[in-house]
Amino acid sequence: MFKNTRDGGGDGRYASWTRDFESERERRARQGDPEWARGAALPPALVRSLRRFQVGENGDGAELIGKADRAGDPTYAAAARLFVAEERNHARLLAELLAAGGAGTLEAHWSDTAFVRLRRLLGLRLELLVLMVAEVVALRYYRTLRDGRVDPLLSEVAGRVLADEERHVPFHCARLREGFAHLPGPARRLATAGWRALLAGA
Numbered sequence: 001m002f003k004n005t006r007d008g009g010g011d012g013r014y015a016s017w018t019r020d021f022e023s024e025r026e027r028r029a030r031q032g033d034p035e036w037a038r039g040a041a042l043p044p045a046l047v048r049s050l051r052r053f054q055v056g057e058n059g060d061g062a063e064l065i066g067k068a069d070r071a072g073d074p075t076y077a078a079a080a081r082l083f084v085a086e087e088r089n090h091a092r093l094l095a096e097l098l099a100a101g102g103a104g105t106l107e108a109h110w111s112d113t114a115f116v117r118l119r120r121l122l123g124l125r126l127e128l129l130v131l132m133v134a135e136v137v138a139l140r141y142y143r144t145l146r147d148g149r150v151d152p153l154l155s156e157v158a159g160r161v162l163a164d165e166e167r168h169v170p171f172h173c174a175r176l177r178e179g180f181a182h183l184p185g186p187a188r189r190l191a192t193a194g195w196r197a198l199l200a201g202a
Helices: 015-031 044-057 062-070 074-100 110-119 124-147 152-180 185-201
Strands: none
Touching (some): 015 074, 062 074, 124 152
């Protein structure tokens, strides 16, 4: 579950993630927004699902940032803030996409409320475990939208969000590997089994 492809430990080693997030932020600024004025043809069922994902992306991330600050690694906390900023940009892109399709956003949805409450129960590890469920679901969702050829603007927005989500998963895995490294094998296996059960339910 917690496969890692780059150095993710403490003592400043999250600096590579910070640079990665900053580089992506600069690239997005150069790229600019999609051409919203061309509009989007969004089926009603797709509008409903996009609204739910938009709500999920739209949190302020204060709880995660606070836990990251308390974890004691300033470089990880900086990277976490940049991650939250990318998630909020996803919410903005989805809101603009919905507007281009003649639809508005939701103020809240029960599924997002349930995920947020579960994430806030304990510390950073549980927060990230629950967050990872949403991230893995998002990978499949946005990949389907990108490749589904329903609407060109939809495909473009989904492709942009998917590219970010594909970086987010290894970022969280790096921190989870570090967080669970000191636990005995049975405890790690139990955590993995619980995570898989939560993913299956989601």
